[in-house]
Amino acid sequence: MLNQLRTDFYRLSHTLGIYLTLLFAIGYSAVITSKNIVGGIMVTTDSMAKLDSSKLWTLKDGINASTLSSSLLVYAFIGIFVMTVGYEFSQKTYKNTLVSGITRTQFIISKYLVMLINIFVLSLVYFFTSIVTGMLLSRSVGTSWSKLLATVFKTSLVIAFFISVIFGLAILVLLLTSSIVTGSIFIVICPILVTTLHNIANWSWLKYFDFFSVAMKISLGLIPNNQLWNYISISLLVLLVTIVLSVVVIRNKEM
Amino acid sequence: MTKTILSVNNISKSFGRYKAIDNVSFNLQKGDIYGLIGSNGAGKTTIMRLITQLSPLKVGEIKLFDQRINQQALKHVGAVIETPAAFGKLTVQENLKLVAIQRGINDSKKITEIIKFVGLTEKVHTEAKNLSLGQRQRLGLAIAILPEPDLLILDEPINGLDPSGIIEFRKLLKKLNQEKQITILISSHILTELYQVSTRFGFIYNGQLIKEITKEELDKANQSGLVLTVDDVSKAAQVIDQKFMEKFTVVDDKNILIHSLGIDPSKLNRELVENGISVISLTKEEKSLEDYYTNLIGGIKNA
Numbered sequence A: 001m002l003n004q005l006r007t008d009f010y011r012l013s014h015t016l017g018i019y020l021t022l023l024f025a026i027g028y029s030a031v032i033t034s035k036n037i038v039g040g041i042m043v044t045t046d047s048m049a050k051l052d053s054s055k056l057w058t059l060k061d062g063i064n065a066s067t068l069s070s071s072l073l074v075y076a077f078i079g080i081f082v083m084t085v086g087y088e089f090s091q092k093t094y095k096n097t098l099v100s101g102i103t104r105t106q107f108i109i110s111k112y113l114v115m116l117i118n119i120f121v122l123s124l125v126y127f128f129t130s131i132v133t134g135m136l137l138s139r140s141v142g143t144s145w146s147k148l149l150a151t152v153f154k155t156s157l158v159i160a161f162f163i164s165v166i167f168g169l170a171i172l173v174l175l176l177t178s179s180i181v182t183g184s185i186f187i188v189i190c191p192i193l194v195t196t197l198h199n200i201a202n203w204s205w206l207k208y209f210d211f212f213s214v215a216m217k218i219s220l221g222l223i224p225n226n227q228l229w230n231y232i233s234i235s236l237l238v239l240l241v242t243i244v245l246s247v248v249v250i251r252n253k254e255m
Numbered sequence B: 001m002t003k004t005i006l007s008v009n010n011i012s013k014s015f016g017r018y019k020a021i022d023n024v025s026f027n028l029q030k031g032d033i034y035g036l037i038g039s040n041g042a043g044k045t046t047i048m049r050l051i052t053q054l055s056p057l058k059v060g061e062i063k064l065f066d067q068r069i070n071q072q073a074l075k076h077v078g079a080v081i082e083t084p085a086a087f088g089k090l091t092v093q094e095n096l097k098l099v100a101i102q103r104g105i106n107d108s109k110k111i112t113e114i115i116k117f118v119g120l121t122e123k124v125h126t127e128a129k130n131l132s133l134g135q136r137q138r139l140g141l142a143i144a145i146l147p148e149p150d151l152l153i154l155d156e157p158i159n160g161l162d163p164s165g166i167i168e169f170r171k172l173l174k175k176l177n178q179e180k181q182i183t184i185l186i187s188s189h190i191l192t193e194l195y196q197v198s199t200r201f202g203f204i205y206n207g208q209l210i211k212e213i214t215k216e217e218l219d220k221a222n223q224s225g226l227v228l229t230v231d232d233v234s235k236a237a238q239v240i241d242q243k244f245m246e247k248f249t250v251v252d253d254k255n256i257l258i259h260s261l262g263i264d265p266s267k268l269n270r271e272l273v274e275n276g277i278s279v280i281s282l283t284k285e286e287k288s289l290e291d292y293y294t295n296l297i298g299g300i301k302n303a
Helices: A002-013 A016-035 A059-076 A078-090 A094-098 A104-136 A145-177 A180-201 A204-209 A211-219 A225-251 B044-051 B092-102 B108-117 B133-145 B163-179 B191-197 B215-221 B233-243 B265-274 B289-302
Strands: B004-015 B018-029 B033-037 B059-064 B077-080 B151-155 B183-187 B200-205 B208-214 B225-230 B248-250 B255-258 B279-285
Touching (some): A002 A078, A016 A059, A016 A078, A016 A104, A059 A180, A059 A211, A078 A104, A078 A145, A078 A180, A094 A104, A104 A225, A145 A180, A145 A225, A180 A204, A204 A211, A204 A225, B004 B044, B018 B059, B018 B183, B033 B044, B044 B151, B044 B183, B108 B133, B133 B151, B133 B163, B191 B289, B200 B289, B208 B215, B208 B289, B215 B289, B225 B233, B225 B265, B233 B248, B233 B255
Parallel strands (some): B018 B208, B033 B200, B077 B151, B151 B183
Antiparallel strands (some): B004 B018, B200 B208, B225 B255, B248 B255
16 A cells, blocks of 8 residues: 555656645745735634734734635645546546555555645645745744644644545545546535535534534634544544445446 | 466356356466457456456456455456556656556666567657557556566557557567566457467357367367378378478378468478478468357357
């Protein structure tokens, strides 16, 4: 499986799309921090309250603004899904991969890990860009450096994990429908649909499946500690079930 | 002693009510170039997909190197199923580097060697999407043979190749078989080509393996070879036996059929004349694989 991970990283490093995604992450973060604005979608009023745009921003405020704006990242990172999993199917190179001695389980897990690691690294770059931009504008840290760096690391990890759950589900959708387009559309629609249903239908249990909002709320400390593990364990369970189902589907699929 | 590389036992495959493969069994011995022959939709590709596990096997058993086929065993297999697959935006070299990493091959010289072997040296930095069909077939072959497989599975590898490409591909396969001792399972509906490269044939019709035959048996059945008409068949038979060691059949008191087209007719003629035998005629008797296939399928349809 390690070889498959190395293979995918080699391939991605030779793909223009990954560098464009990186540029977007850097540019987006730099604009948010330098212009004192908050972008993205699904920004709730309680999360906005965390930020006072009238005061002079510190580096910590920049990170908070980047976190609030990170909802857009899930869409920017669709490219990672397409490049990591989609290309294998659109160019039918999965035939070479699956005859290379890798098991179906290893195939699914390695694809998931490649996406997770990529999203994590890009998120780190996204937040570090905010710090660098703030430093270039001679802003104060707003907290201790260790706390700031710990926040960046934790937020990147949380965002990467919850986005990867959505991408994991998209792998299953792709395998079930044999369509990269459907898989990609799922990534676009899933967060919007869950948030909309949550707001309209008032199904409180849906909050556990509103993966991206959860990521932001956790990062901004808006979820009480006693509920935190409910969110994380449900997401882990969804991810596990998704991976198991994906393996079952790919084992029984005419490839 | 022959070593069985691949053993396919009583495999069947259905898609809904349609039975694509019906109780097929065959073996591949080390060094074989086994040609799977059948019309479109006969089941050739499905058999190959079942062997490579791209299609899940529910009925029957496939053994590779004496163990039930699994992902571990597939490490010894190289395959080009349906169309050669490569990442379009990666160059020839990058695509092979990718396979090298995937298969744990660290020797970068090997990539250069394989590129040279398949004749893509001039296209090493060309993106796969810009290769011609023939060049893509070569790249597909390079990807398949880079890990030095013991078994190579090629599904219609000469589709779309021009005549010179077909000749070169044939040479490549023979080279692989003879120099690298790779056992090959190949399918094609270009029967003249399959005849040129294969050592054994399996005929698939409506999902069933209706006949297996060696090239030698095929030539014999086709009565292919040299037909020699002489004044003394017993003396001529002695000379052929001693000097040429080719298999032959005494047809009647005037004619001998030598079951090989590889023998040099002028040399044969000279030897016979030097031994006091009058050669009345020496003709090539050549029926094709197509003739055999047509008769075989025709016989089944009429049965």
